[in-house]
Amino acid sequence: MDPLRVAVVGTGNIARIHADSLRQLGDDVRLIGAVDVDADRLAAFADRYDVPARHSDLTSLLEKDRPDLVHLCTPPGSHHPLALACLTAGSNVLVEKPPTLSLAELDELVEAERKSGASVATVFQHRFGTGALRLRALLDSGVLGRPLVAVCHTTWFRNQAYFDVEWRGRWDTEGGGPTMGHGIHQMDLLCAILGDWTEVSAIARQQARRMETEDVSMAHVSFANGAVASVVNSLVSVREESYLRFDFERATVEVTHLYGYGDDDWRITPTPEHAGEVLAAWRTGPSGVRSAHRAQFAEVVRALRAGTPPPVNSAESRRTMGLVAGVYASAFTRSAVRAADLAADSPFYRKMEGNGPRW
Incomplete structure (x- = not known):
């Protein structure tokens, strides 16, 4: 099977943990794009991890590169609108905790999942x-x-x-x-x-x-x-x-x-x-x-390659x-x-x- 095409949105400290963990998964994944409003931070991240596509906004990434999976590594207040944009474009989402700022926002993502066929998972490693x-x-x-x-x-x-x-x-x-x-x-x-x-x-x-x-x-x-x-x-x-x-x-x-x-x-x-x-x-x-990001990422990749929703799904996130x-x-x-x-x-x-x- 072809590698899962993955992009990272937000290239700060937690994004480096994501990228390092993705590297450990070998040929199962390929980091194809990154997004950040800070051009210098984006360039440093993309150079370090050999990321070919570099964008200042998520819309550009989704339109031009169409990733299979988007890792949201931005501050919590941005998770809801960014995840909605990914789902609307048909890309699966793996979002850092907390997935949203409220139950109402999380339920909106659940509805967007139903309409798009893509999935949202939360990082609970x-x-x-x-x-x-x-x-x-x-x-x-x-x-x-x-x-x-x-x-x-x-x-x-x-x-x-x-x-x-x-x-x-x-x-x-x-x-x-x-x-x-x-x-x-x-x-x-x-x-x-x-x-x-x-x-x-x-x-x-x-x-x-x-x-x-x-x-x-x-x-x-x-x-x-x-x-x-x-x-x-x-x-x-x-x-x-x-x-x-x-x-x-x-x-x-x-x-x-x-x-x-x-x-x-x-x-x-x-x-x-x-x-x-x-x-x-x-x-x-x-x-x-260990209970590190890599352990969950491996299961997310395995699920998506098998055509099943990745863990931890929206229903599991909602209980927490x-x-x-x-x-x-x-x-x-x-x-x-x-x-x-x-x-x-x-x-x-x-x-x-x-x-x-x-x-």
Whole structure:
């Protein structure tokens, strides 16, 4: 088969991670175009990665080069209009998190997918490391028993200078603080393991940083399978850590990392009576793949070459985005919020901040 023709929109820091990861896929892909409004940044990126087509706007790229897949590596506020343009032109889209600034925008992309036949996927790479794949397989097999309790903590640190960048810490450009832009990766993995959430009770605070959005949120989440989870998102935690813990009937499974995990970052503690079966299943599961961009990109390319929608699809992204919206809705209305409460008549459907935060 011919290589998948890929283009990158936005050529900043995250785009270099995308390009390096695409290179690792070898002859399955070919980076044929790049777009950036900054000519010098575009030239540096294109020269580094030997990109033949260089454009100052997306329309030109779509009309002249017609890529099979477009990687959106631009700030969050631009994702929705750029993804719509790609879908309208018939190009598949892989967008950095968050995919949009609201559930309403995401649903517009879902409708555009239906009309165009092209697909939107979100970069949630933590689903694709072999530790997470092993956990999901053991849960599906019944070896672990029922999920009971989970912990999902993204405790990171960003100083005030980080938020002094013009587009950061704003609802209209980022859609939220650490709940939307940082902890969303761990929250997505939480949902990928535990499934649909049903209700959330949360608080959000401006603890230390000067900006529009929160710098801390905390939530209690109930899931349709009966599990409950504690979720913490912070950007004021000096000792940084990403930590997920899943307590099942027959074992506790944990992962501790920062921006990406490997197999050695996972721990499993079985009950004594189930230790043999649980540990044997854990040891024979998939191994050797870190939760890096390359792992997801390989699956996206495989799916598109097979003619199937790429992971993580819009429906999967919407579940995670719904939980983010639920955290904000609960925090700002100071009440428990069900997934069903976030329908089109909710102010939190149109904007993550709803009618405005109550600090």
